[in-house]
Amino acid sequence: MTADNHKTGSFGEEYVAEFLKRHGYEIIGRNYRVKGGEIDVIARKDDVIAFVEVKTRKTGALTSGEEAITSDKRKHIITAAERFLSEYGEDINGRFDVAAVDMDIKNYRVVGMRYYKNAFDASNI
Numbered sequence: 001m002t003a004d005n006h007k008t009g010s011f012g013e014e015y016v017a018e019f020l021k022r023h024g025y026e027i028i029g030r031n032y033r034v035k036g037g038e039i040d041v042i043a044r045k046d047d048v049i050a051f052v053e054v055k056t057r058k059t060g061a062l063t064s065g066e067e068a069i070t071s072d073k074r075k076h077i078i079t080a081a082e083r084f085l086s087e088y089g090e091d092i093n094g095r096f097d098v099a100a101v102d103m104d105i106k107n108y109r110v111v112g113m114r115y116y117k118n119a120f121d122a123s124n125i
Contacts, residue, residue, distance in 0.1 A: 012056025012101035013040050015110050019099075025050065029084065037080030041099075049094045050117070051081045056101040059111055065100030069119070078122045096120050 017027050020043045028049070029042030041052040053073070055065030074096070081094055098119035102112040 008058070008103060008105065009054070009056050012103065013054045015101055015113070016052060016054045016099040017041050019113065019115070032080060032084055034080050034083045037076035037078070039077055039080045039084065042084065047093055049092055050097045051077060051094060052097045052099055053077055054099045054101060056103055058105040059102055066098065069098055074120050
């Protein structure tokens, strides 16, 4: 990943974290990494933890953020989520969300976002 891609990805993740906070979520983790997986944003609201994969794309990109969530990517997210829940030490429901962020790179601003609750689950991997 280039430095520009990393910066763009981090910008999208921050945007999504702020979005979640505005909707009553508490951000309990960012860029959680374990061997075999990573989660961009981990947020809690009531009795649910949302494991959020953020895909940020420049406007006009050939591949959408949604298309970038491959089966292998979902497996890695699930692996990390299982580890997080085992370390979290609380019996709580988890779900897998996806946020696709569109950015105007020239002006460095978000021009759109699509947020999918329960975008996938561990049973279909």
